[in-house]
Amino acid sequence: MGADSSKSLYLIEDLDDLESLAAELSASSRIAVDIESDSFYSYHPKICLIQISTDADNFIVDPLAIKDMSPLGPLLRDENIEKVFHAAEYDVQCLKGEYGFEIAHLFDTMAAARLLGSKQLGLAPIIQRYFAVTLSKKLQRADWSRRPLSREHIEYAYRDTHFLLPLRDKLHAELEERDLLQEAKEEFGRLERLEPTERIFDPDGFWRLSGARQLSPQSRAVLKELYLYRERTAAELDRAPFRVLPEALLVRVAHLLPGDRAALEKTSGMTSYLFRNYGRDLLEAVRSGLAHSPIENPPERKAPPQWEHDMFCRYEALRQWRKSKAQARGVEPVVILTTEDLRGLAKAPSQGPDPQAWLCALSERKRRLYGEEIVRLLQLPPAPSKKRKRRRRTGPPAANQ
Helix, strand or coil: CCCCCCCEEEEECCHHHHHHHHHHHCCCCEEEEEEEECCCCCCCCCEEEEEEECCCEEEEECHHHHCCCHHHHHHHHCCCCEEEECCHHHHHHHHHHHHCCCCCCEEEHHHHHHHCCCCCCCHHHHHHHHHCCCCCCCCCCCCCCCCCCCHHHHHHHHHHHHCHHHHHHHHHHHHHHCCCHHHHHHHHHHHHCCCCCCCCCCCCHHHHCCCHHHCCHHHHHHHHHHHHHHHHHHHHHCCCHHHHCCHHHHHHHHHHCCCCHHHHHCCCCCCHHHHHHHHHHHHHHHHHHHHCCCCCCCCCCCCCCCCCHHHHHHHHHHHHHHHHHHHHHCCCHHHHCCHHHHHHHHHHHHHCCCHHHHCCCCCHHHHHHHHHHHHHHHHCCCCCCCCCCCCCCCCCCCCCC
């Protein structure tokens, strides 16, 4: 199938239609899936649209109208139906976190493009490359929780899945041609196993605001109160914190320490809307901060574990080996082993003498392809430690891939 524009487009807004759609899609061999959320606008993000495309049609499901998304659960966990996403990580975590859905038989076009060495991984440049079609980015930061949906929003949303199935076919063929299909399946399996991440508020996060460290200790105590007030208010209003009060304004108020409404109203960046809605509470937060003890220093953070010299040498040897292996295969280094794989392997000999145990975290294919070479590298004696003074080594940088 080509990436044509002849597919029909359906908007699903009630439970009966969703149940009918789920029954219809259960006979499909594959579907393309995407979501739109309001994470840029809400304190408690929610899925606002679910886009689904088949080889014949496009569908947009409105969870805000239907509420009960359970008919889609069996479809997404059906191992006989391939689910094609682009940048699946966020979507999988949202679908699991909000609805408890499990995702099976996943194909991620972004992960596939990365394995194939693509430098531009956004959907728009990939669609441009393969289909010479320009996808609009006009509504990339739209508030998808707003209703009614405009025709422009609907047209924008459905195109996120419209091209995914033919794109999947092209990428699958390239993966197969370059003998990368198994590596891709391993990455798809990792994405399927992802679990939702819980948002944890850090009450000392005010230290990360621009200008916080230049404030006086007493002003920092005020800034913390302002920061906590903004977070409480954002949670109550269900708005993203920066959409309640700008960070720069919090720092400016903490610096100026206005004592009354007139002084607060004159603060640069204090709009009439912000003053009218939050002025009284901001002054109370200033008074509360002034009554607290000054904050001299940021809280102590637990230092990352220090890497032993032997571990770091093993990591460097593995990294150089991975680089040369990737060059020989004409692929990105992540195709050979992820950075997390390297970190785990570098630590493994310190946790036991059995070479087979060192490889247990790798897939069967990677053990078969690289196991002997990796074990030989891990058994090499470390390079002599240099005597000159060096910064404390906390290990190589972490990476998601």
